[in-house]
Amino acid sequence: MISYHPESSWLRAFAAGELPPSLALAVSVHVELCPVCQRHLAALEAELASLALTEPALEPELEAPGGPDWDAMLAAIMATPQGVGKPSAQACPPLQVDWQASAIALPRAMRHLVVPEWQQVGKVARARLDIAASQHERTSLLSIAPGAVIPEHTHKGYELTLLLAGDMTDAEGTYRAGDFLLLDRRHEHSPSTHAGCLCLTVLDAPVHFTRGLPRLLNGFSGLLY
Incomplete structure (x- = not known):
């Protein structure tokens, strides 16, 4: 049974992507092993997502579709073989x-x-x-x-x-x-x-x-x- 956990402030910083890579790795490993912190992290992520949705966002300026660049991008997407980009179960074996x-x-x-x-x-x-x-x-x-x-x-x-x-x-x-x-x-x-x-x-x-x-x-x- 896991008895020692990162503080809530660490989990919040992890959820917000604010920890440096080494500390984020340690928190990620702990969360993977700890059901208690999995639930805590899920609640923090939901809270942060809710805050992000309620904050006013700047509307990006979108260019109207069309032109050679747009057509080339669509052609590249349509030519991509099916399944490319999907992680394979064998792509990352256990270390x-x-x-x-x-x-x-x-x-x-x-x-x-x-x-x-x-x-x-x-x-x-x-x-x-x-x-x-x-x-x-x-x-x-x-x-x-x-x-x-x-x-x-x-x-x-x-x-x-x-x-x-x-x-x-x-x-x-x-x-x-x-x-x-x-x-x-x-x-x-x-x-x-x-x-x-x-x-x-x-x-x-x-x-x-x-x-x-x-x-x-x-x-x-x-x-x-």
């Missing part, structure tokens, strides 16, 4: 990643992505995704091995984590597939996983370790997100 010796199909919202080679650091593997983003934003898949504990840290910016498989626990609770977590510099935690987890993450600044020897890594912060 799969190898995780814990199994192939896991990622949500439909992620099928257009290309997953590069994984970079392994201890019990954490990362695949950086190529998504249009701001200069400092990073979007990745993270695979964390069973039994791993991430050293206690906070964040210089925000850290969005969407669980795709497995489990993760910190002082605030236990998270499972579909849970949507948004942390910032106000939060300090040391997440762990019993069964391992696969996550979609978006960060706009490096993590900052706050205890023990991992603090020595803060000098290499550019590598930590």
Whole structure:
């Protein structure tokens, strides 16, 4: 059962097309997995559509049909083979990643992505995704091995984590597939996983370790997100 969701303001911004691509991807994946947010999003979309219909619109100036350009366009439309433009069931097969010796199909919202080679650091593997983003934003898949504990840290910016498989626990609770977590510099935690987890993450600044020897890594912060 999904217990952690994006705030209503995020869903409204998503419905209005106002989120940047990386954050829109995370919200889209969560909504795909979460019946509660599907209903909430549908209500927000209906509300926004109603507002759009009630606002006065400027009437576009239409040119009268006719002329060589009009005739050429009609001829091109009539010559288009039937069925062109209809999505094929095989056109976009599920995107799969190898995780814990199994192939896991990622949500439909992620099928257009290309997953590069994984970079392994201890019990954490990362695949950086190529998504249009701001200069400092990073979007990745993270695979964390069973039994791993991430050293206690906070964040210089925000850290969005969407669980795709497995489990993760910190002082605030236990998270499972579909849970949507948004942390910032106000939060300090040391997440762990019993069964391992696969996550979609978006960060706009490096993590900052706050205890023990991992603090020595803060000098290499550019590598930590």
